[in-house]
Amino acid sequence: MSSNAATAVVQAELTKIRTVRSTVVPLLITPVVSIGIGILNGASARSAIDSGNDPLLADFDPVEAGFVGIEMGQLAMISFAVLLVCTEYGSGMIRTSLAAVPHRGLFYLSKIVAAAAVALLVAVPTALLSFFAAQAALGPHGIGLSHPGALRAVLGACLYLTLMCLFALGLAMMLRSTALALSLSFTFVFVLSPVASVIPALRTVARYLPEHAGAQAMKGDPALSPVTALLVVAAWAAAALLAGHLTLRSRDT
């Protein structure tokens, strides 16, 4: 038996997201950072190629160059998910939320649906604009959406950003503290993936870390198939969401 109408709770969660700065600001920063870094990276790659930097030219992937900005933009997306959950706990407003929606599963699922919808809504223009902006900055070295793998990589970027949002949402629900949740999710992106990929023994493992797998989905010539790569990220997101669910069910507020 449920305590509320599901659509009403999703609507309430959407209202929460759009009426507070801690969620609106990271959502606005996501495309700004992604596009901005994409342009800077494209311009610097162009001048490197133009000046005849052969080592760079050897493994230059114009598709991948379209998503360098997303690598940074995802931090804002992660922050959105963490702040969505943790400021509710930190302020104590979670008690008002759970008194209004006593069914924990319904509350959590509605939050997931609302966050995923908003994340996807932001991710689509972010991925498209980052791609086109970076390609424009590359000038004559840039490609279009019709280039092999380009459209697939744009779709991959949209899904990757959304899945990372859900991954962070689950961690946040489990940890309940902004500092802890941000530290842990940034550790995955900034520490675990880069460290594991430079240690030869861990290189295979590194491919299955969320950030690394996601990067594969945004490449022209990936080491993992893009579908596998996104399934890996989805598995991480699902595990984090499950951990969040178990915490919500077992702990008092």
Added chain:
Amino acid sequence: MCRGTAARQPAVVIELRQLTKRYRDTVAIDGLTFTVRPGRVTGFLGPNGAGKSTTMRMMLGLERPDEGDVRYHGKAYHELYEPLRHVGALLEAKALQNSRTAYNHLLWLARTNRIGRARVHEVLAMVGLESVSSRRTGGFSLGMGQRLGIAAALLGDPEVLLLDEPVNGLDPEGVRWIRTLLQGLAGEGRTVLVSSHLMSEMAITAEHLVVIGRGRLLADTSTDDFIADNCRPRVLVRTSEPDRLLGVLDHAGLTACQEEPGTVVVDGTGTEQVGRIAAEAGLVLGELATRTASLEDAFLRLTGDAAEYRSEAFTGGNRHVL
């Protein structure tokens, strides 16, 4: 809705049965059992740390009791469909996300229970916050936060209201406003449970009192009975021969005790009778006066043993409570 059918003892709306909550090795709530009836304000009293807020959180399904349960017309809180329409609650006034406006705070809350925007405006008007409804709650005073919390509690036009320390942070005008509001809501037949650590405030707001200390029920009585039982006038007598006075008072069948050397307190009588008894015995009295124990004294006496933090215990004061 039960709107006071039987005048004296209307139906039970809220029932707490053997409610128990333990944190590691401390028992926060210890087999708490009481009922709350409609049509009157019930004061939920206890010193700080007595377990009032923990009880209220359990009443809203926010903490799981280790034993016992809470029922509203026989239903558990999580069995109420769209609970804001049945039970409205104020827990902490400033448990808000600061950058959201007052209106938007009520709007998301209304949406969870499919309550319309019109009602949001209505409750904002009821608590006098319409003019600041588009301001961010981060700039609100504690008193404005309390008003917003009360607006949130009223949103679903609920039959039951649970308010945790609603007068905290309010100025005298706000305190009086809350009192009138609560009595008005009870007058409409609603069930109103208000927690407080201020006996004097509850004595004028609540018709019925539930007093707890260290998680245990200490009293469940009407306010009038509580005052009658605890604030009987007593006679204070000062004399140089207290032992002889105690003897003659005892002989006359009166209960008396020596509070300080030379000061005797007599229960359940007036100055006239005590004066006559003393005169008949030829005692010289230094003082003969009526002393009415204050409600605060009665409350302290009742909860003294149960208080979690008590100043006397540390300062070694000479006034022994009980």
